[in-house]
Amino acid sequence: MEIDDKLISHLAYLARLKLTDKEGQSLKGNLKEIIDYVEELKKVDVANIEPLVHTVEQTNVWREDETKPSLPADKALQNAPAKQANFFKVPKVIE
Amino acid sequence: MDNMDYKITIGLEVHTQLKTSSKLFCGCSTNFGASPNSQTCPVCLGLPGVLPVVNRKAVALAVKAALALNCKINSPTKFDRKNYFYPDLPKNYQISQYDLPLAKEGYLEIPNPKSRSPNGTETPSYDGAQSPRRIGITRAHLEEDAGKSMHSDAGYSLVDLNRTGVPLLEIVSEPDINSPDQAHQYLTALKELLIYLEISDCDMEKGSLRVDANISISPVSDVSLREVPRRASGDDEVISKSNEIASSRQGGIRNDSGETKLGVKTEIKNLNSFKFVAKALEFEANRQIELLKSGKEVVQETRLWDEDKQETRPLRSKEDVQDYRYFPEPDLEPLVINEGWIGQIRKTIPELPAARRVRFVNQYGIPEYDADVLTADKELANYFEECVKSYNSTQRERSPASGGKAISNWLMSEVAKYLNEQKMEMKDFKIKPQELVELVKFSAARQITSTAAKEVFGEMLKSGKSATAIVSEKGLLQVSDQGEIEVFVKEALKSNPQMAADYKAGKTVVLQALVGQVMRLSKGKSNPEIVRTLLQKHLSEK
Numbered sequence: 001m002e003i004d005d006k007l008i009s010h011l012a013y014l015a016r017l018k019l020t021d022k023e024g025q026s027l028k029g030n031l032k033e034i035i036d037y038v039e040e041l042k043k044v045d046v047a048n049i050e051p052l053v054h055t056v057e058q059t060n061v062w063r064e065d066e067t068k069p070s071l072p073a074d075k076a077l078q079n080a081p082a083k084q085a086n087f088f089k090v091p092k093v094i095e
Numbered sequence: 096m097d098n099m100d101y102k103i104t105i106g107l108e109v110h111t112q113l114k115t116s117s118k119l120f121c122g123c124s125t126n127f128g129a130s131p132n133s134q135t136c137p138v139c140l141g142l143p144g145v146l147p148v149v150n151r152k153a154v155a156l157a158v159k160a161a162l163a164l165n166c167k168i169n170s171p172t173k174f175d176r177k178n179y180f181y182p183d184l185p186k187n188y189q190i191s192q193y194d195l196p197l198a199k200e201g202y203l204e205i206p207n208p209k210s211r212s213p214n215g216t217e218t219p220s221y222d223g224a225q226s227p228r229r230i231g232i233t234r235a236h237l238e239e240d241a242g243k244s245m246h247s248d249a250g251y252s253l254v255d256l257n258r259t260g261v262p263l264l265e266i267v268s269e270p271d272i273n274s275p276d277q278a279h280q281y282l283t284a285l286k287e288l289l290i291y292l293e294i295s296d297c298d299m300e301k302g303s304l305r306v307d308a309n310i311s312i313s314p315v316s317d318v319s320l321r322e323v324p325r326r327a328s329g330d331d332e333v334i335s336k337s338n339e340i341a342s343s344r345q346g347g348i349r350n351d352s353g354e355t356k357l358g359v360k361t362e363i364k365n366l367n368s369f370k371f372v373a374k375a376l377e378f379e380a381n382r383q384i385e386l387l388k389s390g391k392e393v394v395q396e397t398r399l400w401d402e403d404k405q406e407t408r409p410l411r412s413k414e415d416v417q418d419y420r421y422f423p424e425p426d427l428e429p430l431v432i433n434e435g436w437i438g439q440i441r442k443t444i445p446e447l448p449a450a451r452r453v454r455f456v457n458q459y460g461i462p463e464y465d466a467d468v469l470t471a472d473k474e475l476a477n478y479f480e481e482c483v484k485s486y487n488s489t490q491r492e493r494s495p496a497s498g499g500k501a502i503s504n505w506l507m508s509e510v511a512k513y514l515n516e517q518k519m520e521m522k523d524f525k526i527k528p529q530e531l532v533e534l535v536k537f538s539a540a541r542q543i544t545s546t547a548a549k550e551v552f553g554e555m556l557k558s559g560k561s562a563t564a565i566v567s568e569k570g571l572l573q574v575s576d577q578g579e580i581e582v583f584v585k586e587a588l589k590s591n592p593q594m595a596a597d598y599k600a601g602k603t604v605v606l607q608a609l610v611g612q613v614m615r616l617s618k619g620k621s622n623p624e625i626v627r628t629l630l631q632k633h634l635s636e637k
Contacts, residue, residue, distance in 0.1 A: 014418060016180055053173050053195070054423065059431045065115045065152035068122030073132045076140060076256070086131045087253035090182040092246055 001039070003032045100315045101387070103380050104357055105272035105308060106233075107372075109285060110263045111295040112240070112303035113156045119239045119262035120147030120190065120427075127301045131255040139239075139260035141186030146426050153262040157197050157237050158432060158440050160264055160294045163447065164232050166201030168437060171429035174237070177419045182254050183242035191265075193421040196236035197432075202229040203268075203288070204449055205280040227449065230281050231269030238263050243302075258302070264295075270309070270357070275376035282306060282369045287448050291473050299368055306372055311360035312383040312393070358383065359393040363407055365400045375400035379407050451476060459483060459499030468507055474521035479506055481528035486535065498532070501539040505531065509552050526555055534562035544619060547571040573622050577629065580613070580621050584629045587612040598634050606630060 008028050012019045019027065070076075073086045082089040118125055121138035137145045161168055175193035204227035240261040244252045266285065272278050286304060289295045297304040363379060366372045378400075383393050398407040446454070448470050455466035455476075470476045479502060486498030510531075514524060534555065538548040543566060554565045566572055574580055587609055588595050594605045594612075606627065613626045 014178075014420065053171055053429045054425075056428055058428045059171065061428050062149040062151040062154065062430075063122075065117050065150050066122060067117045067124045068136070070123045070134045070136050071140075073130065076132045076135045084253060086133075087245075087255055088132070088182070090244075090252050090254055092250050092252050093182055093244065 001035050003028055003035060101312050101380075101384050102315055103273055103275075103310065103312060103376075104270045104360075105275075105278050105310050105376060106270035107268045107272065107278060107281060108307040108309070109266045109268075109282070110240075110305040110307075111160075111266065111289055111297060113153050113262040113264055114293060114295055115150055115152050115156070115262055117150060118260035119150050119153050119237070120260055123257075123260065125261050127303075129257055131253075132257065134257040135259065139185075140256060147190065149427060149430065150262060153237065154197070154430060154432070155436075155440055156262075156294050157235065157264050158437060159292055159444060160266070160289065161198030161201065161235055162437070162441055163288055163292055163294075163444055164198070164201040164203055164235065164266070166198035166232055166235060168198055168432050169195050170432040171195065172197045172432065173429040174424040174427045175421045176424050177238075177421055179417070179419060181241065182252060183244050183256070183259070185242070185256060185259060189239060189241065190424055190427070191238035191421075192236035195429075196234040197430075198235040199233070201232035201235070203232060203281065203284055204229055205277065205284050228277075230271045230277075233267045233269050235264055235266045238265055270311075275373040275380070278308065278376055279369050279373045282372060284449075286369075287471065291448055292444060306366045306369075308363045308366060308372060308376055308379075309360050310363065310376055310379050310383070311358040312380060312387060313358045314387070358387070359395050361393065361395065361407075362397045363400055364397060364410060367402070371400055371402060374405070375407055378405065382407065448473075455479075459503075461499045461503045465500070465503040465507065469503060472521055475506065478521060478524070478528055479503065482506075482532050482535070485529040485532045498535065498539070501535050502532070505535050505538075509549060513552075513556065525559070530555065530561060537562060537566060541573060541622060541624075542566075543571050543573050544623070546619060547573070570618075571620065574617060574620050577625060580617070580625050581629055583613045583616045583621060584626065584633060586616055588630075588633060595634060606634075 005024065005028070008019070008024050008031070012024070077083045077086065077088065080088050112125075115125060117123060118139055121136050123134045123136050123139055126134070138147055158168060172192065172195050174190050176188040177191045177193070178188045180187055206227055240258045240263050242254050242256040242259040244254050246252045268281065272281055286297045289297050289304075295303055299305070361379060361383070363375050366375055379398070386393055397410045399410045400407050452463075452466045452470045455461055455470060456463055461469075468475075469479050482502045483498055486502060510524070513519075514521065534548060534551055537543045537551070538545065543551065547566075547569075550569075551562050551565045551571065554560065554569075555562060558565075560568075591609065591612060594609055597605045598609070609630050610623060610626050613630070614621055614623065
């Protein structure tokens with residue numbers, strides 16, 4: 001798999017990261033090494049092996065449908081960069 | 096080419112809110128209408144260091160829906176992260192299900208069109224002569240809801256995260272729907288089922304049921320080539336492909352093989368009622384057909400239904416195709432849904448509306464129309480059955496169909512009218528089935544006139560007294576004794592000699608007026624049939 005500048009800038013956009021050229025180049029190298037390693041792993045024959053669903057061998061960890069007290073609105077909003085009348089205030093996201 | 100030369104292909108994605116008290120992964124309440132951001136906690140706010148824990152009831156409700164939709168259950172089933180950025184999604188990912196959805200490969204039956212009238216409306220049929228049409232269900236999976244944004248004109252949006260984490264079941268249909276009418280029927284049947292099974296309230300105004308529609312058009316000449324066999328069950332390759340397609344929001348086009356050639360689809364959002372769904376699909380089908388006719392291409396995009404303008408328009412220009420980078424949710428262990436639990440849940444599924452409708456027609460001898468109306472509301476259908484039981488248990492001459500139609504008439508007219516006027520639900524109706532049956536019997540046996548019966552009904556609601564008590568108090572029992580009625584008949588003829596003369600002269604229409612006179616004299620209590628017979632007898636005498 002080819003890791004080029006275009007892919008790096010696409011991934012950076014998807015992750016909402018602002019990368020300098022230097023950071024981009026460094027990540028390109030790292031990513032290439034990781035992908036190459038995965039290519040290596042792909043050589044292992046797994047034809048008769050069940051896919052691993054989770055690394056912890058536990059299932060059905062659940063709770064009953066019971067309500068618990070929520071945070072008061074002022075606590076929930078405590079770390080919000082901007083708020084208005086108990087709402088989170090954000091830049092407008094649709095046209 | 097005429098519009099008939101194009102085939103419409105529709106697939107629907109329905110998000111329905113599961114009826115739980117607490118959210119999918121935390122204990123916050125799911126109550127609607129709470130003040131903004133008053134039902135959140137570190138888990139649903141996506142604060143660092145928290146762990147989600149699955150709500151068992153949400154899983155049980157999803158399994159129940161899956162069984163009712165004839166789906167296979169995936170066990171184990173697991174959760175995945177769907178990654179995207181939006182202010183109403185505090186974690187920057189939504190916990191959903193990707194390649195191992197809770198349910199797959201089911202179907203929902205909708206009535207088959209019995210006949211097509213000239214104006215194109217379909218008459219549903221339940222008579223078994225034609226089997227119902229099956230709409231395939233690709234998959235159904237659990238996911239958490241996002242928050243709610245309100246957009247201001249001043250360049251900002253306000254976000255309320257109370258909805259964040261509310262349990263949803265996403266139900267994806269196969270592209271088996273071929274007209275806006277059918278889409279409407281599918282949604283109606285699905286909603287009816289979910290309400291019947293108490294899986295969801297399906298209240299579109301409160302957002303507990305939401306619909307996205309995928310639609311594409313293809314010329315019929317191509318369609319003849321694409322009648323590929325329906326996927327065989329157990330064909331894992333095709334299943335995983337349809338999973339993939341549904342997950343990447345391409346439900347409208349399925350490209351199982353090289354033979355399949357469907358048109359480019361669009362996805363329509365902002366469909367706030369089933370009526371809007373049908374209208375938007377109608378508009379979108381015509382828009383796409385016009386494009387194809389003029390040799391243009393349909394662009395794959397998401398469009399928004401604008402109810403004011405009665406049109407669909409692009410939601411926003413799509414620069415990138417969405418890339419959700421699904422990966423397994425490491426914070427949640429897989430769920431194993433064993434046969435024992437499935438069996439328990441299966442036992443909680445009552446007779447479904449479609450089956451009940453057929454049974455009502457056969458068992459109670461009521462018309463299909465009545466069966467439709469009665470079974471559309473579970474409470475109403477239960478009430479009806481209680482009434483019939485009570486009617487027959489106190490009936491001297493029993494017959495399987497006895498009382499059914501008389502009771503159905505009462506429920507569909509007077510009772511429905513009352514509930515409608517009072518904006519009341521059937522479950523809050525005060526008159527008990529056996530009490531209503533008392534009244535229905537008076538009326539069916541013609542012991543009281545229909546006018547009197549309505550009066551008694553009103554009085555029962557007002558005073559809570561029994562029909563028998565009211566009938567006797569008000570002296571409403573219809574007089575059927577010929578001798579008694581004859582007295583009134585003679586009096587009426589004596590005081591209306593002109594009418595009598597007119598009748599004898601051949602103007603027989605006055606008979607009705609004379610009947611009215613007798614009824615008035617007897618204060619409405621005379622049996623009108625007997626009155627008519629007696630009048631005719633007297634008038635034919637010299």
